[in-house]
Amino acid sequence: MEGGANRSSPGALRQTRTSHGWKEVSEEAAVTTFTFVLAGEAAAPDNVANFRRSADGFGSISRIVVASAATPLESDEINALVASASSDFVCIIDKPGKLNAALFEHFERFIAAHSESAVVYGDETQRGESSDHELVAKPIFSPERLRCQYYWGNPVFYRSGFFSEIGGLDSALPGAELYDLALRAARSGAEVGHIHEILFEGSGPALLGPESSVGLESTRSALQSHLDATGGGEVRSVNSSGIHDTRRVVKGEPLVSIVIPTRGIYQVVDNATKCFVVDAVASILEKSTYTNIEIVLVIDAVADPKAITELDALAGERITYVQWDRPFNFSEKVNHGVLAASGDFVLILNDDVEVITPDWIQSMLALAQLPGAGMVGGMLYYEDDTIQHAGHAYWEGDASHIGLDTPRGDAGPLGGYLVEREVVGVTAACALMPKSVFVEVGGFSHLLPGNFNDVDLCMKTTWRGFTIYWTPHAELYHFESKTRDATVRGFEVDITWSRWGFRMHDARYWPYPLSRPPR
Secondary structure, three states, rough: OOOOOOOOOOOOOEEEEOOOEEEEEEEOOOOOEEEEEEOHHHOHHHHHHHHHHHHHHHHHHHHEEEOOOOOOOOOOHHHHHHHHHOOEEEEOOOOOEEEEEOOOHHHHHHHHHOOOOEEEEEEEEOOOOOEEEEOOOOOOOOOHHHHOOOOOOOOOEEHHHHHHOOOOOOOOOOHHHHHHHHHHHOOOOOOOEEEEEEEEEEOOOOOOOOHHHHHHHHHHHHEEEEEEEEOOOOEEOOOOOOOOEEEEEOOOOOOOOEEEEEEOOOEEOOOOOOOHHHOOOOOOHHHHHOOOOEEEEEEOOOOHHHHHHHHHHHHHHHHHEEEOOOOOOOHHHHEEEEEEEOOOOEEOOOEEEEEEEOHHHHHHHHOOOOOEEEEEEEEEEEOOOOEOOOOOEEEOEEEEEEEOOOOOOOOOHHOOOOOOOOOOOOOOOOEEEEEHHHHHOOOOOOOOOOOHHHHHHHHHHHOOOOEEEEEEEEEEEEOOOOOOOOOOHHHHHHHHHHHHHHOOEEOOOOHHHOOOOOO
């Protein structure tokens, strides 16, 4: 069944609906046409009628075809419908809902600025547990996140020729047809665009994963094929929640130099005398399953000899000491440690951490080996099992941590605390970098001894074109006190914001406001 009309004759005027009402537009200017294929749940009669009403305002630029309501989708039927389409873009809708009134306006503006985009997806709303529609805001194209989660959802527009070029829907993957199509599009190298506006209004909950065993098995196959075609990896689990545990794998066994700046002294904590760096090194050596490491300690001259004795007993020749006899400067201490490091990768680590996941180094290292990788961070928890860090967020002039104070296990917006993903930055409390990248960007700025040195380093890294990743699979406790007096000096603020203030609102990978002020 079809709806809509063909293009009007050149020079004609038509009315189109925008976010500000109706206006007349020259047909000669309306160069973008759409075919909407309603399939699966979206092909139910009531939804088709509702969808048609929402598309009325697009007039001659839109065409609606209705495929089978069967699930899994009838791939061959849909491919044939797309092949017969004469439109610029095709959009397969598989969930009930309707188009947003301003879709055409947003799309035309976007495609005018991004004419090379072969795939375009947008934000949507979905009906939550209440009757209200909830915004499903999505990040820009995030290839590593996509292999963990089909976050594109609805709507996704493919150029008709590109859809056919990459093979259309694969009938051998029932229940994962659209996810597989997205993965093939992602690895094709074609330009993928995101419109940060509501384009689709869903009438049900946002279900991002298949529920049937057939669909889950198809998802596993699609993901493994994608990993095999993009550098390797393994699918550990697939889930109806739409959050899939896929991992990159370490190539070879490169030496990782763990650089830890420390005072090396004992102090009383919770009525017990302890030395943080001794406990941290013990945790690394006892729990980590990646063994090709060296530990570079940049240690103060006032360090307690007892701590040195304990460290030697723990690590022996795997420890390199770099003596520090100057005033405190975190940035300068780490830079000196990296100069003494022998590994091709450096893992910058605070001395007040405890390893949770044994394969934390592998999880970070595998991402750091990706082409163009600049830095990788992990999931840090406070000792009360609330999140300290799930990546940096730069929002409306502030710099803070994603997930701050959220209970451990919380999924976060759009499941963001559970998936590996691209980020704008990570904390220097736990950051792994190719040593060559650290050197190329100039390391830490000595002008920032205590605060914002990691923000500056991340900014320099992405400014040079490198990508920063975050993984939830590298979990550590960070015993930095929630109530400590972390004095921020005015000159540190001035230096950082004079350099990077123009980039201090970056919602590309995390389009969600900060839940609390930074600290």
